[in-house]
Structure formats: C-alpha cells, structure tokens
Amino acid sequence: VKATRHAAYATACALVLTACVTPATGTDSYRGKASASIEAAISEVETTRIAVDALLDDRIMVPYADVTITAAESALGAISAAFGSVQPPDDPQADELRETVTALVDAAEEAVTDARIASRRPQQAGLQDALTTLDDVARELDAAEVELR
Amino acid sequence: MKRLFAVALGILTAIGGFVDIGDMVTNALVGSRFGLSLAWVVVTGVIGICVFAEMSGRVAAISGRPTFDLVRERLGPRVGFANLVASMAVTLLTFIAEIGGVALALELASSVNYLLWIPLAGFAVWLVLWRVKFSLMENVFGLLGLSLIVFAVAVWQLGPDWSTLWNDASRPSVPASEDAPTYFYYAVALFGAAMTPYEVFFFSSGGVEERWGPRDLTIMRTNVLVGFPLGGVLSVAIAASTALVFLPVGVQVDTLGQVGLPVAVSLGKVGLAVALIGFFAATFGAACETGLSVGYSISQYFGWQWGKYVRPREAARFHVVLLLATITGIAVLLTTVDPVKVTEYSVVFSAVALPLTYFPILIVANDPDYMGEKVNGRVANALGSVYLVLVLAAALAAIPLMILTKAGQ
Numbered sequence: 001v002k003a004t005r006h007a008a009y010a011t012a013c014a015l016v017l018t019a020c021v022t023p024a025t026g027t028d029s030y031r032g033k034a035s036a037s038i039e040a041a042i043s044e045v046e047t048t049r050i051a052v053d054a055l056l057d058d059r060i061m062v063p064y065a066d067v068t069i070t071a072a073e074s075a076l077g078a079i080s081a082a083f084g085s086v087q088p089p090d091d092p093q094a095d096e097l098r099e100t101v102t103a104l105v106d107a108a109e110e111a112v113t114d115a116r117i118a119s120r121r122p123q124q125a126g127l128q129d130a131l132t133t134l135d136d137v138a139r140e141l142d143a144a145e146v147e148l149r
Numbered sequence: 150m151k152r153l154f155a156v157a158l159g160i161l162t163a164i165g166g167f168v169d170i171g172d173m174v175t176n177a178l179v180g181s182r183f184g185l186s187l188a189w190v191v192v193t194g195v196i197g198i199c200v201f202a203e204m205s206g207r208v209a210a211i212s213g214r215p216t217f218d219l220v221r222e223r224l225g226p227r228v229g230f231a232n233l234v235a236s237m238a239v240t241l242l243t244f245i246a247e248i249g250g251v252a253l254a255l256e257l258a259s260s261v262n263y264l265l266w267i268p269l270a271g272f273a274v275w276l277v278l279w280r281v282k283f284s285l286m287e288n289v290f291g292l293l294g295l296s297l298i299v300f301a302v303a304v305w306q307l308g309p310d311w312s313t314l315w316n317d318a319s320r321p322s323v324p325a326s327e328d329a330p331t332y333f334y335y336a337v338a339l340f341g342a343a344m345t346p347y348e349v350f351f352f353s354s355g356g357v358e359e360r361w362g363p364r365d366l367t368i369m370r371t372n373v374l375v376g377f378p379l380g381g382v383l384s385v386a387i388a389a390s391t392a393l394v395f396l397p398v399g400v401q402v403d404t405l406g407q408v409g410l411p412v413a414v415s416l417g418k419v420g421l422a423v424a425l426i427g428f429f430a431a432t433f434g435a436a437c438e439t440g441l442s443v444g445y446s447i448s449q450y451f452g453w454q455w456g457k458y459v460r461p462r463e464a465a466r467f468h469v470v471l472l473l474a475t476i477t478g479i480a481v482l483l484t485t486v487d488p489v490k491v492t493e494y495s496v497v498f499s500a501v502a503l504p505l506t507y508f509p510i511l512i513v514a515n516d517p518d519y520m521g522e523k524v525n526g527r528v529a530n531a532l533g534s535v536y537l538v539l540v541l542a543a544a545l546a547a548i549p550l551m552i553l554t555k556a557g558q
C-alpha cells in the first residue's frame with residue numbers, strides 16, 4: 001500500500017511538473033519562450049499551408065482538411081494565450097519582443113482562420129488568397145525565428 | 150493448404166494489428182522532429198516485443214494458461230498485485246487513448262467533432278467485445294489495419310533520397326535543432342510504444358482463447374517473428390513519411406490529422422481514404438485488444454472465469470469489467486482531455502511499467518513445472534536478460550526525462 005501511495009504521489013508530481021508554465025526569470029529565458037512560441041506557430045501555419053495546397057490540388061477531402069486546419073487554428077489560439085500569460089521581465093527589449101511575437105502569432109492565427117473559412121467554401125479564389133497570406137506569414141515567422149536563435 | 154492459410158492469415162493480422170494509436174502518433178511525431186535518427190529504437194523495441202511475445206505465447210501453448218494467470222501462482226499475490234496494478238493502469242490509459250483515436254479517425258472522415266463520436270465509438274467497441282467472436286474480431290481489424298501500408302507506398306511515391314534516409318537511420322545522432330534529453334525522452338516513448346504491455350497480455354490470453362497447443366508453436370513463432378517485424382516496418386514508414394514532408398518545413402505533429410497529411414500530399418484522396426481506414430482499423434482493433442486485456446488481467450488475478458471462448462453469462466464478472474472499463478474510457482474522454490496527449494503519456498508510462506510486466510514472463514518461461522521441456526533456451530534467456538536491463542533503464546529514465554524536457558517540449 002505504501003509503495004502504491006509513493007508511486008501515485010510520484011506520478012501526480014510528474015504530471016503537475018510537466019504541465020506547469022514556468023515564469024520567465026530573465027530576458028534570455030523570455031527569448032527562449034518567444035522562440036518556442038514562434039516555432040510552434042510555424043508548425044501550425046505550415047500544416048495549414050500543406051492542407052490548403054492539397055485542397056487546391058484536389059488531393060485531400062474537405063472534411064479532413066477542415067478538421068486539420070481547425071486544429072491548427074485552436075493550437076495558435078493556445079500558443080497566443082500561453083505566451084501572453086508569461087510575465088515579461090522588466091526590460092524594454094522584452095516588451096518589444098513581446099509586441100513582435102504577439103503580433104506575429106496573431107497574424108498567423110488570422111491567416112489560418114481565413115484559410116479555414118475559405119476551405120469550407122466552394123470557390124478556389126478564396127483558397128488561393130489564403131495560401132498567399134499563409135506564405136507571407138510563414139516568411140515573417142521564419143525570419144523572426146532566425147533572429148531569435 | 151489450410152495450415153498455410155492459417156500461417157498467412159496469422160502473419161497478416163500480426164502486421165496489421167501491430168500498429169496502434171501510440172505507434173502512429175509517436176512515430177509521426179518523432180519523424181517530424183528527429184527524422185529517422187530514432188529508427189534504431191523501433192528496431193530495438195520490435196526485437197524486444199518478439200522475444201517476450203514468443204515467450205508468453207509458448208507459455209500459453211504449453212501450459213494452456215496465459216502467462217499472467219501463472220504469475221500470481223508462481224510469484225505470489227504481492228508480486229502478482231504489483232504486476233496487475235502497473236500493467237492494468239497503463240493498459241486502461243492505452244484503452245482510453247484508442248477509443249479517442251477511433252473518435253478522431255471518425256472526426257477526420259466526417260468533420261463532426263470527435264467528442265460527439267466518443268459515446269458511439271465506446272459503445273461500438275463494447276458491442277464487439279460482448280458479441281463478436283474472438284477470431285473474427287482479430288482477423289477483420291488485423292487485415293483492415295494492413296491499410297497502413299499506404300504510408301510505405303507514400304514514402305516510395307515521395308521519391309526520397311534513399312541513401313540520406315538510410316544514413317539518418319543507420320547513424321543515429323541528436324539533430325542540431327534538438328537537445329539530448331529530448332532525444333532520449335522520445336527514445337523512451339518509442340520504446341514504450343513498441344513494447345506496450347498489453348501486447349503480451351493480449352497475445353498470451355488470445356492464445357488460450359484460440360486453444361493453442363504444442364503443435365501450434367510453429368505458427369505462433371512465425372506470426373511473431375515475421376508479423377511483428379513487418380508491423381515495425383509500418384511504424385518506420387510513418388516516421389519516414391513525416392520526416393520527408395514535415396521536417397524540412399518545421400511541422401511538429403500533435404494531431405492525428407497531421408499524421409495522414411503526407412499520404413494526401415503523396416497519393417491524393419484515394420491514398421488518404423485508405424489511410425483513414427487504417428487509422429480506424431488500427432485504433433478500433435487496439436481498443437478491442439486493450440479492453441480485453443484489462444478484463445483478462447483483472448479476471449486472471451482474481452481467478453474468475455474469463456474470455457470470449459465462453460458465453461458472456463459464464464464469464465459475467467469478466468464482461469462487467471469490460472463494461473466498466475468502457476464506461477470509464479468514455480467518461481474520461483468526455484472531460485475533453487486531448488486523446489493525443491493521453492496517447493503521449495500512455496506510451497511513456499508504458500515504459501515505466503515494462504519491468505513489472507516482462508520480469509514475471511521470464512520467470513514463468515523458465516519454470517519446468519509449467520513448461521516441461523519447452524523452458525527458455527540459452528538464446529531466449531540471454532535476449533530476455535538483456536531486454537530486462539533495457540526495460541529497467543527505460544523505466545528509471547522515463548519520469549526524470551519527462552520532467553526535464555517538460556514532456557518533450
């Protein structure tokens with residue numbers, strides 16, 4: 001019984017520790033969190049790009065693309081919320097970084113939302129526009145990621 | 150001819166039944182982040198599961214009793230209980246993940262939210278567990294699971310540079326974009342996914358359900374030694390497909406929808422439809438296997454009548470356990486917990502439970518009272534001992550690595 005209790009306690013601790021969002025303790029740490037947010041946003045934007053590209057080429061079913069893009073949109077919302085909840089250090093550079101990353105992630109979310117709306121409509125023009133916007137956002141995110149390395 | 154058909158069917162179902170939601174998600178995720186640099190873990194895991202599945206299958210064929218029926222008798226109630234708690238907790242978690250996987254596959258096919266599919270998926274799984282014959286269930290979902298071969302076709306169609314892929318796979322190293330703890334965290338997760346405890350629970354109990362005897366040893370060994378490695382090839386194909394399509398553009402897999410995207414890119418709608426059938430069959434089949442494994446483990450520990458080879462009324466407590474496990478699975482998933490996250494945790498906790506699952510098999514397979522002349526030979530014991538060290542190392546490393554890497558972030 002004692003061993004079982006210890007195992008349960010260890011498991012609970014592990015789950016709590018892995019689920020925690022640690023506060024940024026300095027500008028470097030904050031840059032690390034910003035970089036992780038940008039990387040995660042790139043992942044979602046690129047997923048949407050692949051799905052939209054496949055839709056334009058008629059290589060994917062609409063429900064499948066819809067679910068995949070909607071998931072990317074939700075993930076971007078979560079990324080934005082998680083980064084927004086981190087308290088930046090008392091440093092003007094950190095404030096500037098916060099503004100840049102928040103704007104980029106918000107732009108990514110908006111582009112993915114446009115793609116989701118276009119994917120549910122029959123016209124291809126909307127999808128093509130969405131793909132162009134996604135390309136632009138992806139380029140900006142890539143540039144930000146390189147800068148943050 | 151009939152025997153040849155039985156061997157072929159056994160191999161095909163072993164291939165198709167090898168991959169479950171844990172294998173699909175973990176391999177796709179690892180491929181998208183690490184390329185094929187962790188393929189060695191899949192190979193190691195497949196050899197390990199072959200070693201212990203052969204042992205537990207041999208125990209079932211020779212003694213007519215599943216391995217874990219003998220664990221309590223041979224090692225006593227304390228060890229038996231530790232074995233029961235550890236492996237059953239992980240199997241239940243895997244069962245929940247598989248039902249979630251069925252719902253996610255249905256969502257991808259219909260775009261109806263997966264939460265609405267969960268009660269239906271859970272009910273369908275329970276109905277199959279209650280009504281459908283064991284062999285029919287195993288063969289249908291095993292054969293449909295072969296649809297996942299579409300990932301190997303997709304990789305071929307993508308026209309990769311095979312020498313680069315081979316170099317990545319044969320010279321494992323930590324990619325520049327990742328750190329060593331994260332690399333080893335996913336190594337442990339892949340190992341846990343390949344050697345997940347329910348596979349031996351199901352394999353040995355399934356042998357009793359199908360009334361294996363000593364003359365079935367050859368068929369059993371062929372299924373294990375040919376079917377499982379070919380199933381491992383499917384796992385590597387999934388990793389290769391995401392490595393080719395996602396790694397260059399920085400996509401990290403965290404949904405089932407992403408797992409199938411490389412197939413759409415490579416083979417279009419027809420390929421994607423086949424992949425969807427594979428997702429459904431693999432998760433539904435594994436949900437049945439894990440659900441049954443929960444029932445098997447509890448019933449065998451308490452000495453209740455168990456199995457689908459008797460009528461439900463004769464194994465009433467076994468079927469009550471199946472029903473309660475299904476209700477628990479549905480209830481947990483309806484809390485809106487992400488099934489993919491459940492999967493990710495289940496494969497890591499699977500690694501934690503491995504020693505408690507595999508150590509007793511080694512003991513029982515060496516006991517001449519149960520096995521007679523068919524006790525482990527030198528090769529089986531040498532491999533079994535090496536793998537015990539490996540599973541112990543994986544079990545000890547799993548939780549610290551999980552904390553250190555924030556679950557692989």
